[in-house]
Amino acid sequence: MRAVVFDEPGELMDVQEIDRPEPDPDGIVVETEACGICRSDWHAWRGDWEWLGVSPTPGLVFGHEPVGTVTAVGEEIRTLSVGDRVCVPFNLSDGTCRHCKSGRANICESVVPLGFVPFQPGAFAEEFPVRYADHNVVKLPDGVDPVEVAGLGCRFATAFHGLVHRVDVTPGDWVAVHGCGGVGLSAVHIADALGANVVAVDLAEEKLEKAEELGADETIDVTETDDVPAAVKAYTPSDRGVEVSVDALGIAETCRNSVQSLCKGGQNLQIGLTTSEEEGEVSLPVDTIVMEEREFIGSVGMPPHEYEEIFSMMERGKIDPGKIVSETVPLEEVPDVIASMDDFDTVGIPVCDEF
Template sequence: MRAVVFDEPGEEMSIEEVPTPECPPDGVVVETEACGVCRSDWHAWQGDWSWVGVESKPGLIFGHEPVGIVQEVGPNVESIEVGDRVTNPFNLADGSCPMCQQGHQNVCEQSVPMGFVDFSKGAFAEEYAVHAADTNVVTLPDDVDPVAVAGLGCRFATAFHGITQRADLGAGDWVAVHGCGGVGLSAVHVADALGANVVAVDLKQDALDKAVELGATHTVKVDEVEDVPREVKGFTPRNRGADVSVDALGIAQTCRNSVRSLSTLGQHLQIGLTTSEEEGEVSLPVDEVVFDEREFLGSYGMPAHEYEDIFRMMDAGTIDPGAIVSETVSLEEVPETIASMGEYDTVGIPVCNEF
């Protein structure tokens, strides 16, 4: 089969003929219909995230936001059949650890990041395999467009889980989203769907314009203001600050700005992973956090059972993940699309749908 194959950090990737994946006894093999192209792919292509144990090795196949049709089912699988249209979270669980048993499969003790390790290759290929299918694989509703939901594996799911499950967000609350790439725009859209007032923060005007389309009520263009947290607070009643503030980018500046945009008792939600500049470490205004009793939360992917909440909101017309898809590309265009993400040129979510 054809696949985009990684060789060395920062070097152009190529389309190669590789063996088709073997079906795990507890897993499935899926023919790829669509796969989101994520900035996380760019980080892995650059060789980032060694500080969290991710090491991109020659021969790796990226692609962790897949949708496809099941071609083969392992003998130990009970809930998935050949012909099902499916998706899955990028952070695959084994289903057996204490976290999994409590419903927190996204933080499984044996979590496997699909498309970032050589023993769970990704979906920038004609076919891909998923282990522990009864835990990880989700059957899509019949009327769902594969391209529209190709961001559910990572960006939209991470934002949805963070906004709906990690943060305590209600209608009328104030939310600031720092960084309006794919995951940030997803956070804007979900927060708006829950009835929040959303302040979108970014350097790029086209990203802010897209955020407004998706429900942002106010915007802050970072290079036009002296103090981002003060601007965010200025939109809120009595300048008190945001009830929830999201860092959807992961650089030191956005993380600190997010924490400092909060109200008393506010919640910071960290969705973006850090870059090679931070290597996982960011200095924060700790005394402000203490004095105002602010919270610092993380959101990492989403357990498969929460997809039903997304599908219900889609069916009700409350959310539309497809509204964040910016373009479709072919498998041949994936290497260039990933490389361009270093310049933050992409608005929304690009999706590969030609294999």
């Protein structure tokens, strides 16, 4: 079958013929219908995240935001059948640890990232395998367009889990989103659906315009201000700051700006991961965090049981992940799309839908 294959960090990938996967006893094989092309793929392709234990090896197949149809099931599978249409979270859990049992499967003690390790290849391929499928795989509601939900494996799901389950967003709150890439635009859209007043922050006019389409009440072009936190606070009552601030990019500047945009008692939601420049370390105003009781909260992926909440809100027209999809491309163009993320110009979520 055809797949996009990684060779070396920063070296343009290409489409190659590889063996079709076979399901493990507790796994399945999925024929890929669509797969989001994520900045996390770019991070891994560039060689970032060695400090997190992510070190892609030659022959790896990326792709962790898939939607597809089950083509084969292992002998131990009980809840899935050939022909089921499914999506898959990128952080695959085993269903047995204390976190899985308490509803936090996204931080499973034995978590395996889809498409980042050689023993769990991803979905930039005609087919891909999924381990522990009864626990991880989510069946799609009837009639769902695969392209529209191709971001649920990572970006949209992470923003949803963070804003709905990790921080406290109530109607009328002010929420700032720093960085309007795919996950940032998802956060804007979700925060608006939750009834918040949303301030979108970026340096690209096109991204800020898209943020307005998705519900941002105010926008800030960072190229036009010397003090982003002050600009954010100026939109809030008495310049107090926002109740929730989202760093959706992960570089040191956006992380600090996000924390400094908060009101007293505010919550910083950290979604963006750092690059090789920060290597996971960012200095923060610790004394201010302590004295004003601000909170710093992480969000990664989403446990499978929360997908039902997204589908319910989609059915009622409250959210529409498809609005964030910016383009669709065939498998051959995936390497170029990933490489183009060097320029941080990607608007929304590009999706591969031809395999």
